[in-house]
Amino acid sequence: MARFTPHTENDVREMLDAIGVETLDDLFADVDPKFEGELNLPPVLSEYEALREVDARAKENASGLPIFLGAGAYDRITPSAIGAIISRGEFLTSYTPYQPEISQGTLQSIFEFQSIISELTGLEVSNASVYDGANAVAEAALMTARLTKRDPKVAVSKGLNPRYREVIETYLVETVELPYEDGTTDFSNVPDDVSGVFVQSPNFFGIVEDIEAASEAAHGVGALSVAVCDPVSLAILEAPGNLGADVAVGEAQPLGMPLMFGGPYAGYMATHAKFVRQLPGRICGETVDQDGKLAYVLTLRGREQDIRRARANSNICTNQALTALAATVYTALMGPEGLREVAQLSISKAHYLADKLQDAGLKLRYPNAPFLWEFAVEMPDVKRSNEALLESGIVGGLDLGDGAMLAAVTEKRTRDELDAFVEVVRNAG
Amino acid sequence: MLGNLIRDRGREGRRGYTLPKPDTETKDLESILPKKALRREKPKLAEVDEPTVIRHYTNLSRKNQGIDTTFYPLGSCTMKHNPRANETAAAVPGFAGLHPLQPEVQAQGALRIMHELQGFLAEVSGLPAVSLQPLAGAQGELTSILMVKKFFEDSGDDKRTTVLVPSTAHGTNPATASMAGFKSKEIGLDEHGCVDVDELRSMVNETTAALMITNPNTCGVFEHRIPEIAEVLHECGAFLYMDGANMNANMGRFCPGSAGVDIMHFNLHKTFSTPHGGGGPGSGAIAGVERLAPFLPDPAVERDGETYTFVRPEKSIGRVAGFHGNFGQLIRAWNYIRMHGPELRDVTDMAVLNANYVRAKLRGTYRIPYDELCKHEVVVQPPEGMKALDIAKGLIDHGYHPPTIYFPLVVKEAMLIEPTETESKETIDDFIGAMLELAEAKPEDLQEAPTHAPTRRLDETRAARNLKARW
Known part of the structure; x- marks a missing residue:
């Protein structure tokens, strides 16, 4: 009998009899x-044997090392309190809160997540999260x-993460490419038949873009502007909603989610209140119960697939409630000042590294563009440098792939690690 | 009095986490960024200490029910026990700390897990071309239908504009068809609640791209004419897609690939016990026939001797996720399958036994629209004059999570009950007792329920009319 099935042989016999059949067959x-x-x-x-295999597989990975990879997923500090909360069975083992009377925990945590996203983006409404940043962009x-x-x-x-662009295209949306020079996008000549203009800031190369220019360009041709933002950057950068963006989306992984080889993460989406009916996915709203007590419920359900079927605004059913909860707990622990400090530490360390690399004779790909914690640095042989780094x-x-390495630096990196990085890269030639 | 949101519990200047001290010079933001790029007003986020955070979210969790607290027979969702070994497996630092863009050589353990899981899913489905990338069931559907679309584009067949969907289908099916640019057409049912094959014959033609079938269907009934359905579609060059939300009824008993299914999705969070997390993250792996393999999402994992690599399939539809799928869920599913092996069939057997037992015990009190063998779930209707909603809310007061209600849409006052295999006979008997008791209740009394939950019934109209979706 399988492992998590409680029936005894006698139970099975009694149940088969009640059903009126002889055998399981x-x-x-x-x-x-x-x-x-x-x-x-x-x-x-057995559990022990299975986990021993998992451990053996894990040892086949290069792990526990300082990581300078970013490009959409960042090696940030994840406070212990997050794991303690998201592993509580009441959160972990519940499902979509269709029965709000017994799902207020999930519903309120979604409401708080939406509030955080609205605050960070400066836009009135947010959804309960979508699969990941790439899907938020495509949606x-x-x-x-x-x-x-x-x-x-x-x-x-x-400047848009190429993986995001690929998912946009998979979703049968055509893309047209704007000029990209010296590290930022030129929005001066946007075609007049596009539905949207995308601006990622910090962009794929870590550089802060002009969201206001993108928004003006979009509105000039009757299109909408979509800002793609790292939520940590929004502790220090102006909210996209205040720069004319109509929609703000992005990857919430940096808010307390482990790298986990690419997922589960959570995508966020926020927009103006007047566009809420075109927002895909779950939305949680405040209401009261029969006794007038404040409570939360999934709302504007008429947008969704289980109600509207073929005419729904998306086929999305699952959101990322648990990872969104991780982001909510992370943000609560950090607060606006802590989040700012995470950004500041990352920026200081990244610029330290960039300065040291330049001192060592390397050139930044975009030396005059303002970057935060990620930058492209030219190297004669990136592959060899990476091999030398791994050896160290x-x-x-x-x-x-074009003679440059995109390096990301988070608050986790120490000065020793940064110095070691410079040393190895310098010697790798 | 304290407000109830985390932000109401803070004071300006409080902090819940201490970061390492700076060990490099602090870079002045104004020296590197244009002034207009800098934030003028700080976001109004909670400013709270860690003890407050833990207490706030612990108390929130207590307003939730999960499988851990309650029998949760939510039809179509397979709310089975989530083994904690899965959580241990996913938390191993060698996986949790692995960056998705680390070169393949640095991630051989992860790729090996993925490759093995691809093989396990191919075996369970009988379909060799597997992708683990889709992040949820609905995305698995979309991925599959986009592959079908690309197949026809590639073969120069531009007439395939329609996807057929039975009236019992999950809402995601027609929504998926629309998203992929197809018109969806609804097919009716025969007297067993299964696809009406005569109607299917009359509808299938050279414009048909696929039929999206759920098996067992959402009435819990096995689609007993699958090979015939497959034949009708294949004769016309169309594909048979299977929504695999209900695979918990099939493992080791029915092999979709051998029955003519061309492509399907799994819900790893249903069949393979990865936690539902309050609505996600899920994982919607797909499996298809060999001729669809060139169209799989980029990348697939391949094995070359002792080395595992990511490969872009030749005519790939592209990426559907930023990286390689919800890897954390993939390890959990891998671990679950390793802890069951061929005994996955027992999982299916017990799930089906439990559902049929519920059917037998509710018969006579509840109406059973398709009262023949069911699979892992059973659809029932309350006694005449009673509402599914009221029974559901009454069940809350009895300490149960209600079944899925008002779905499938084809059954009036539907209550879709899926006990799963991980519940004991005593639990199921108690639940049946509560259902029978509620059937005797006065309808007007039940309208007051629930009275023992964290809230009473909610004013849903108010939430929609005066939208307040943030603090």
């Missing part, structure tokens, strides 16, 4: 064609088409 009399034989899977392991692209009633076609530049116990930056 009889319960599958209606199955055609039947699967005969045994599933060809590795033999059963925003579709949203611009619905709102402008234009064909889905958006203007992007090399350091995970180097992203090989951009």
